[in-house]
Amino acid sequence: MTKKRILAIDDEPSITRLLKLNLEQTGLYEVREENFSTQALDAAREFKPDLVISDVMMPEVGGGEVAALLREDPALRRVPVIFLTAAVRKEELGGPEAVIAGRLYIAKPLDVKSLLAAIERILSK
Template identity: 45%
Template sequence: MDKIRVLLIDDEPSFTRMLKMSLERRGGFEVMVENNGAYGLTVAQDFRPDFILLDVIMPDVDGGEVAAKIRADSKLKDTPIVFLTAGVSKDTTKAKGNVIGGQKYLAKPVTVDEVIRCIEARLGKTPRVSTGSSPVPKS
């Protein structure tokens, strides 16, 4: 089975390092990290991810702007994007079905299992994974 290629765009290096390591340790994932939102489109064009996790609030550029640029690219426009945010509580996010303003969100802090379930649901495929859940710190 080919690995699921995940692009993680978030300005918190400790968060991205932990999530990348946790997903890759589970198996079935190849994770590329970009900590500067302004480079998100370029990295997406080079990496060609199957799935994108994108922080909403970053100092250099808004996650919505990055998503709009990705959607405008003919080769990336159908790539699923799920936003990550510390600005919305898990209870609020779940009450709204993990969708706010028509966009899929995961509220930080997230567990690796939450991320994997989200990826599986959006892509309709299951990577090879081991058991256990590792929390990923809130950024």
């Protein structure tokens, strides 16, 4: 079975590192880390992910801008994006996650189990 490719974008290396370790440990996913959002588009073009997990608040280029850049690229426009955000409370999202403007937002901190459930749900669509 082909592993699904996930691009993890966060300016905090320990988070992308642990996302990679946790997701790859399931045997279902291949994860590429990107800690510089300015290089996220190039990384996505090269890696051709099935899903992108991105932080929202990052220096220089925010997660929303990264998603907009992906949508402008014909080869990447259909790639779903999950936003991980530390800038909102779970109460503000109405739960641990919420779909806002067609994007799934998950409030940090989240556990791996919740993240895996969200990834499976999105990739099965």
